[in-house]
Amino acid sequence: MTPALPDRALSRRGLLKGLGLGAGALSLVGFLEACGSGAPGSASTSSANASAGVDTGKAIASLRVSLPGTLSNLYPGIESGILNYYLAAPVLESLTGVDATGKIVPALAESWTQPNATTYVFKLRAGATFHDGSPVTPADVVASIKAASDPKISTATGSYWSNLAGYKQTGADEVTITTKTADQAFLWATTNTDILWVMPASYWSQHGKDVGTKAALPIGSGPYKVTDFEPDSHLTLTRNDAWWGTAPKVAEVSVEFVPDDSTRLLAWQSGKADMSLNVPLAQVSQWEGSKQTRVVSAADRSWVGLILNLKQKPFDDPHVRRAVAYAIDRKTIVDSILKGHGQVALGLSTPEQFGGVWTPEQATTQLQAIPQYDFDLAKAKAELAQSSVPNGFSVDLSYPNTGPQLGTAALSFADALKPLGITINVKERSIDQWLAETNKPLAYMWYFNTTGDAAELASWFLADGNPAGYSNAAVTKLLAQQAAETDPTKRAQLIIQAQAAQAADLAYAPLWYGQSTTAFRDSIGVQDYSSYTLLGNWPGSVYAAK
Numbered sequence: 001m002t003p004a005l006p007d008r009a010l011s012r013r014g015l016l017k018g019l020g021l022g023a024g025a026l027s028l029v030g031f032l033e034a035c036g037s038g039a040p041g042s043a044s045t046s047s048a049n050a051s052a053g054v055d056t057g058k059a060i061a062s063l064r065v066s067l068p069g070t071l072s073n074l075y076p077g078i079e080s081g082i083l084n085y086y087l088a089a090p091v092l093e094s095l096t097g098v099d100a101t102g103k104i105v106p107a108l109a110e111s112w113t114q115p116n117a118t119t120y121v122f123k124l125r126a127g128a129t130f131h132d133g134s135p136v137t138p139a140d141v142v143a144s145i146k147a148a149s150d151p152k153i154s155t156a157t158g159s160y161w162s163n164l165a166g167y168k169q170t171g172a173d174e175v176t177i178t179t180k181t182a183d184q185a186f187l188w189a190t191t192n193t194d195i196l197w198v199m200p201a202s203y204w205s206q207h208g209k210d211v212g213t214k215a216a217l218p219i220g221s222g223p224y225k226v227t228d229f230e231p232d233s234h235l236t237l238t239r240n241d242a243w244w245g246t247a248p249k250v251a252e253v254s255v256e257f258v259p260d261d262s263t264r265l266l267a268w269q270s271g272k273a274d275m276s277l278n279v280p281l282a283q284v285s286q287w288e289g290s291k292q293t294r295v296v297s298a299a300d301r302s303w304v305g306l307i308l309n310l311k312q313k314p315f316d317d318p319h320v321r322r323a324v325a326y327a328i329d330r331k332t333i334v335d336s337i338l339k340g341h342g343q344v345a346l347g348l349s350t351p352e353q354f355g356g357v358w359t360p361e362q363a364t365t366q367l368q369a370i371p372q373y374d375f376d377l378a379k380a381k382a383e384l385a386q387s388s389v390p391n392g393f394s395v396d397l398s399y400p401n402t403g404p405q406l407g408t409a410a411l412s413f414a415d416a417l418k419p420l421g422i423t424i425n426v427k428e429r430s431i432d433q434w435l436a437e438t439n440k441p442l443a444y445m446w447y448f449n450t451t452g453d454a455a456e457l458a459s460w461f462l463a464d465g466n467p468a469g470y471s472n473a474a475v476t477k478l479l480a481q482q483a484a485e486t487d488p489t490k491r492a493q494l495i496i497q498a499q500a501a502q503a504a505d506l507a508y509a510p511l512w513y514g515q516s517t518t519a520f521r522d523s524i525g526v527q528d529y530s531s532y533t534l535l536g537n538w539p540g541s542v543y544a545a546k
Contacts, residue, residue: 050296050529052522052545060544062252063524066264068278070232070257075212077147077154077197082448085193086277086534087255090237092197092220095122095141095175095190097536100528102355102452104187108136108198108221109175117182117484118165120190124173128244130200131225138169143201145177153204153211157195164189182484184491185459188451193535223248223537232257237539248540268293268519275542276519284517292522297341299360300531301350301449302514303457304406306397310507311469312441314395319387321506323420324442325373326380328413334512337408341517345510346370347499348461349454352531356452357492366496371503377416384420392421395442399426400434406444409511438467445508450535454495455482462502470507 073079076088097107106112109122128136145167151158163179163186170176179186188194199219207216217226223243228236237253256273258264261280268276269290279287279295288295308315308324315321330344343351346367351360358366384390397414399406407428414424429437437443445467449456460466462475475498482494502508516531525545526533533541 050518050520050526050533052294052520052525054546055525055527055543056546058249058544060250060524060542062254063250063275063539063542064273065253065255066258066267066273066276067255068259068261068264068280070259071235072231073212074218074226074229074235075154075197077157077195078212080156082450085450086538087235087237088197088218088220089192089222089535090224090253090537090539091222091226092192092199092218093222094192094194094196094198096187098191098193098452098532099536100530100532100541102352102530102532104191104452107192108141109190112187117486118179120177120179120187121170122175122177122190123171124175125244126173128221129242130221131219131240132200133242134200134202136198136221137201138171138173138175140201141175141198142167142169143204144198145196147204147211148196153208154195160195161189184483184485185451185453185455188453188456191451193450193532223540224253245537246540248537248542249544250539250542253539274521274524279517279519287519290519293519294522295517295519296529297515297517298529298531299343299350299352300514300516301352303345303348303350303445303447303449304409304511304514305345305348305445306509306511307438307443307445307468308507308509309439309441309443309468310505314387314389314393315441317388318506319383320389320393321509322373323380323383323387324417324422325506325509326376326383327416327420327422328373328509328511329375329416330511331375333409333412337405337412338512338515341515342512343515345512346372347496347503347510348458348508349456349495349499350449350513353449353452353454353456354492357454357488363492366492367499369496370500373506373509377419380417381420384422392423394423394425396425396427396437396440397442397444398429398434398437398440399444400431400446401428402431403446406446410444443467452532454492455479458495458499461508462498466507468507470502470505472501472505475501 067083069083071083074088076084093107095107095109096104099105108125108128110125112120112122114120124136124138130136147153149158149161149164163181163183165178165180167177190196203219210216212218214229214231217229223240223245224237225240227238235255239248239251258267261283264276265283265286267273287293308321310316334342334344347370351363354363397410399410407426410426414426417424447457462479478494478498482491485491485494523545525543527541
């Protein structure tokens with residue numbers, strides 16, 4: 001959120017924890033997957049085109065969705081896996097929401113003003129009600145902010161509110177929130193893609209630590225309500241006909257949690273699902289070959305890179321850091337290992353996070369101003385020769401077992417480093433073990449941006465308490481400037497300047513931006529499909545296709 005929140009993204013790594021994926025965590029679905037050659041009766045695309053023929057306008061009685069992971073809690077403030085965000089999005093609203101372009105839009109607040117740099121005034125939407133029939137009031141919003149900012153209740157996200165100064169009801173339909181310092185990214189905190197989900201004040205007072213469990217199903221105000229939840233098994237969402245917005249065509253969303261890839265594929269081939277997230281790399285051709293199936297890929301705003309810990313030897317030596325960076329052939333990784341389902345990462349922000357300022361293509365051009373360490377073994381050797389360990393060294397690098405592509409990529413650049421005398425011991429770990437080892441001299445980071453704020457990852461990686469032990473006064477100044485800058489284009493430029501200054505020091509080595517891959521039945525279409533779709537009312541985007 002801001003440079004004042006060093007623990008924010010550290011905890012956000014929990015987005016990976018709840019996935020239990022076989023071929024990689026996801027943001028829109030399972031990404032980094034290859035779409036092999038299409039088979040008869042199937043279709044695939046490398047673009048975010050999830051439409052399928054003409055919208056018939058017909059109602060859909062039940063949309064059957066299979067997910068590659070499991071959930072034990074439906075409140076993202078407690079279990080902040082990305083799947084939790086996806087399933088909470090149609091149920092739990094916030095003051096604001098996010099559209100398919102990544103723009104913040106009205107939700108429970110029909111409008112808002114910012115009278116000064118640290119004050120936000122929200123006017124609540126008239127007629128909005130919760131699933132229990134009670135009206136949404138300022139008191140409910142205040143109680144929800146209190147719960148969301150309390151680490152004892154919202155154990156996974158409560159600590160992200162450190163820039164919060166105050167919040168209170170200031171009118172019959174008005175709530176005012178103040179921050180400690182100016183922060184142009186703070187508005188994201190009021191979206192349900194980030195750290196605030198509004199539920200009745202009575203719900204918070206009655207349930208406490210049971211929030212989000214089977215015994216205390218979430219009561220939201222969204223277009224769908226939870227009517228059945230069996231942890232780690234299934235979830236049923238039923239349309240809320242009292243919702244303030246346009247009624248979705250889908251009457252019911254039936255979700256099955258199927259962590260085993262083979263089981264999920266067989267269920268798909270048997271016609272038991274209409275939409276399936278995270279098509280595994282090893283099975284893409286089988287999914288594409290299934291009848292009435294199309295596989296769609298899209299950028300997902302995920303970031304993969306290396307943390308080069310400046311506080312630990314030998315990475316306290318800039319020559320060592322540069323030697324490693326020059327020895328990694330990022331383009332070959334994207335082209336060969338990811339089969340083109342990704343993009344070489346140029347910085348800490350993904351191109352899709354500059355929505356409203358630049359298109360992804362324009363943002364890519366802007367990001368190219370950041371110093372790059374393109375593959376060059378001659379330069380790698382020259383840098384190592386000038387280092388404190390000219391004959392090389394040995395270091396461990398672990399990757400999560402839910403991301404085998406990270407392991408394959410690590411083995412590829414480990415081979416490239418061997419001739420230099422550098423040995424990288426690549427080790428597979430469970431998610432929990434991997435997260436515990438991100439403080440090592442060399443570590444992988446696999447991060448999923450849920451917001452459209454270009455500074456989301458940078459606000460952690462470049463702030464005090466960052467995982468690389470990195471400190472640069474010029475970068476700190478730029479972070480403070482971007483947080484207070486009200487002009488979106490100037491702010492975006494400051495964010496890139498901060499990353500460019502860091503790149504010269506090389507505390508982080510960006511590798512690639514990820515993509516997502518999902519399977520749809522040909523009878524199902526999705527309007528305005530993008531990397532933000534599943535963070536909003538995604539069942540409302542689904543239509544019956546001719």
